């Protein structure tokens with residue numbers, strides 16, 4: 001960030017919580033791009049890519065950000081682009097930065113796959129506690145609003161736009177990917193991270209890698225990752241390949257370390273290897289992944305004793 | 311007010327009164343080095359945990375590895391290597407702001423390095439100290455963990471599920487490193503709920519002693535875990551190379567368990 005801007009921000013702590021700028025990506029699709037960082041007070045949880053589709057028959061929202069205020073800022077920014085009303089909100093999965101803004105869109109129905117709906121219902125309060133702790137005042141007023149309706153794989157035409165829904169797995173149990181067919185655009189959710197370390201709290205790495213291979217086979221020219229840089233044309237596959245390369249390394253590195261009996265705190269102290277240490281949100285996400293994935297791998301290397309009494 | 315807080319406050323008040331009666335507080339703190347982490351608990355806890363007239367020096371060659379931010383407040387990994395300071399008699403690891411500060415004590419026998427890895431339950435952001443007693447002086451290394459917390463006042467998973475009872479005290483493990491090496495790593499876990507007693511209606515139930523012996527029956531090290539050690543504790547120790555290790559443990563309810571871990575091929 002520009003130093004002068006940063007100083008100004010420090011001088012005005014009561015400034016508007018979020019200044020969201022819609023970036024037009026294709027004819028119908030706009031994106032709000034978040035920072036490639038982990039949650040902090042400084043970034044107010046604006047670390048996620050959300051988007052909206054101006055269909056000609058209303059606006060469809062793709063993910064709603066980390067807080068009520070973020071959702072409200074989305075609405076304000078959308079009003080500068082179109083007069084069309086919001087007609088539908090879609091959440092790609094149950095992680096809080098993808099649906100905590102739902103609360104701001106009370107005039108239109110919210111959708112997610114059935115398993116994500118129930119995850120939102122059971123884990124929302126826990127996530128809220130976590131985000132209030134990490135992000136602080138930007139969360140004020142946020143009350144998790146789980147998606148109201150379920151959505152499956154398939155497609156639908158809204159106005160001039162065909163939306164195609166693909167349900168993958170790996171980042172979470174069900175990861176929704178939305179294709180905007182006419183624009184040859186894929187809104188990939190958290191299956192794909194661009195120059196930003198993937199997050200793994202509910203990940204199955206092997207399934208995730210298989211999903212990335214299937215995703216790569218879809219037809220598109222532009223890819224919006226859940227977090228990080230947007231990719232188009234000749235480099236549209238790059239974030240998919242980068243995400244796969246990182247996950248492959250992570251899985252292998254953790255399995256080898258477990259075989260060597262390395263303690264998780266030692267792994268954390270060593271930090272991620274090059275070039276992965278250069279990704280956004282490092283080393284935070286690597287440390288979190290160790291906590292999510294490594295204890296089970298380490299325990300799996302243990303053997304039964306030659307005798308025991310109890 | 312939550313029960314654990316009442317208990318903690320009552321405990322603090324009692325300790326304060328006792329220390330005032332003994333009249334040692336001012337003396338005890340006279341030579342205590344300043345806390346680099348600037349915790350207000352430092353001067354208060356050191357006399358209680360390490361002794362009223364403990365001689366304390368800071369030593370940053372004592373490695374204390376821990377995550378800067380705890381992702382899982384029930385399982386915060388810590389690895390301590392105090393082998394740089396010579397033969398350690400006692401290694402006490404404590405977290406200033408946990409309602410039960412002492413996490414564990416490790417007593418390596420001569421020839422056994424003071425290296426130990428484990429996980430603990432964190433209640434809130436806190437310094438973690440590793441105090442190694444060498445020739446009558448406590449050498450202290452430290453780290454800081456920030457945490458949203460709650461780990462100490464949550465019930466164990468086991469206490470919500472009766473199936474653990476059949477496996478209580480079950481040990482699995484292995485050694486890492488060739489037989490002809492001087493040292494090897496010993497990795498083992500024990501099935502145990504390790505309940506702190508701070509969750510409503512669930513009494514403290516935890517392993518309080520583990521002894522490791524070699525095939526000749528000599529003690530390699532003794533481990534004295536406290537309530538904050540994580541459920542189904544997993545320990546990582548560095549020990550002199552042996553053909554096998556016998557682990558004997560007991561908990562505060564008198565359950566005893568033992569097992570022999572063979573040198574892996």
Ligand SMILES: [Zn+2]
Pocket residue numbers: 093095171190199
């Ligand atoms: Zn996610």
